[in-house]
Amino acid sequence: MIHNRAAWIPQVRGQLEVRDGPEPQVGEFDVLIENKAVAINPVDWKIRDFNVLGKKYPIIIGEDVSGNVVEVGSSVTKVKKGDRVLAYCIGLGTNKPINAGFQNYSVVPEITLSPFPESMSYEQAAVVPLGVSTASAGLYQKDCLNLPYPKPGSREPTGTSILVWGSSGSVGANAVQLAAASGVHVVATCSKKNADFVKGLGAKHVVDYNDESSVDQIVEALQGTKFVGAYDSICLENTWKACGAVAEKMGGGLIIGTLQPPENIELGEGVKAKGVFAITIALQQPEVGNAIFRDYLPAALKSGEYKAKPDPKVVGHGLESIADGFAAQKKGVSAAKVVVTL
Numbered sequence: 001m002i003h004n005r006a007a008w009i010p011q012v013r014g015q016l017e018v019r020d021g022p023e024p025q026v027g028e029f030d031v032l033i034e035n036k037a038v039a040i041n042p043v044d045w046k047i048r049d050f051n052v053l054g055k056k057y058p059i060i061i062g063e064d065v066s067g068n069v070v071e072v073g074s075s076v077t078k079v080k081k082g083d084r085v086l087a088y089c090i091g092l093g094t095n096k097p098i099n100a101g102f103q104n105y106s107v108v109p110e111i112t113l114s115p116f117p118e119s120m121s122y123e124q125a126a127v128v129p130l131g132v133s134t135a136s137a138g139l140y141q142k143d144c145l146n147l148p149y150p151k152p153g154s155r156e157p158t159g160t161s162i163l164v165w166g167s168s169g170s171v172g173a174n175a176v177q178l179a180a181a182s183g184v185h186v187v188a189t190c191s192k193k194n195a196d197f198v199k200g201l202g203a204k205h206v207v208d209y210n211d212e213s214s215v216d217q218i219v220e221a222l223q224g225t226k227f228v229g230a231y232d233s234i235c236l237e238n239t240w241k242a243c244g245a246v247a248e249k250m251g252g253g254l255i256i257g258t259l260q261p262p263e264n265i266e267l268g269e270g271v272k273a274k275g276v277f278a279i280t281i282a283l284q285q286p287e288v289g290n291a292i293f294r295d296y297l298p299a300a301l302k303s304g305e306y307k308a309k310p311d312p313k314v315v316g317h318g319l320e321s322i323a324d325g326f327a328a329q330k331k332g333v334s335a336a337k338v339v340v341t342l
């Protein structure tokens with residue numbers, strides 16, 4: 001029998017407590033993973049400190065894991081026992097503790113996991129799942145930017161373009177890589193120090209968002225392309241507005257945000273905005289989850305054309321270190337993802 005331990009948040013603003021976790025039950029389409037590394041996301045400390053999603057406590061959270069497959073459900077075809085996998089844990093959507101990531105064992109639906117190659121470490125693999133899922137929701141869902149799916153080994157130019165605002169973070173770096181792999185001309189913003197990193201992800205032009213003329217520089221870099229819209233991974237009032245200014249100058253477009261747009265915000269003529277939730281690629285539009293986690297990532301990670309970025313910043317080992325991970329993520333990271341090994 002498996003003895004599962006988990007890092008629980010006992011109550012809002014409570015200290016993480018490591019104690020026994022739920023016993024795994026593996027459904028037909030589920031995979032049981034023994035976790036070897038987990039990554040920390042902004043939503044984790046936002047749930048602990050502000051209960052941003054209105055959850056009941058005590059709760060186990062955690063979205064990003066990598067580890068080894070221990071058991072598969074009867075209808076699972078993607079992976080088998082012993083495979084190394086990275087997985088987006090969707091406990092925040094199912095509200096089942098065993099579907100969360102901050103524990104020794106997690107049960108994950110097949111749709112949100114991919115095998116990863118021997119050349120990648122567990123620490124590297126853990127940085128991918130939520131970033132790639134959130135990016136995919138905004139880029140590929142029909143009611144979002146609706147880009148063509150990426151195909152391993154091919155990036156036929158489509159003639160279309162997007163802007164990615166905040167491209168050195170987890171969501172932004174994955175959005176740049178995916179859109180470039182879809183053959184889209186990507187113009188991206190980040191701090192000056194991260195420009196080479198973002199170019200290496202496939203952005204055609206990188207603009208420093210601190211520069212006063214950033215909007216004009218972006219518009220110039222988009223000339224000659226068919227502008228589809230913007231992906232704002234930061235979602236501050238000024239980043240929504242800057243994306244809106246670009247879109248208006250380009251004749252209109254859709255701005256996708258990782259948070260909901262502020263009510264009554266004026267973004268310009270012909271400009272629409274909406275926020276996305278990563279979970280929708282598993283629960284509402286599973287064709288997107290399959291296109292990325294089944295049809296693209298396994299091959300693209302193996303060939304090296306898709307990179308696990310931004311790099312992991314390992315802050316400790318063991319479930320007890322996840323609290324340190326929350327502190328490091330909350331303090332702020334630049335082109336790095338906070339990881340704890342297990």
Ligand SMILES: NC(=O)c1ccc[n+]([C@@H]2O[C@H](COP(=O)([O-])OP(=O)(O)OC[C@H]3O[C@@H](n4cnc5c(N)ncnc54)[C@H](OP(=O)(O)O)[C@@H]3O)[C@@H](O)[C@H]2O)c1
Pocket residue numbers: 041042043130134165166167168169170171172190191192194209233234236239258259276277278279333334335336
């Ligand atoms: N809706 C969903 O399902 C979902 C899923 C995941 C994340 N999110 C949300 O998406 C947001 C981003 O998450 P993440 O994991 O990508 O964060 P992250 O990796 O922590 O973001 C770090 C990046 O933010 C950039 N940044 C910080 N302040 C900025 C500013 N004022 N203007 C522009 N860029 C700035 C930094 O860029 P430089 O260092 O280059 O300056 C840094 O590289 C968070 O609010 C998170 O809660 C939502």
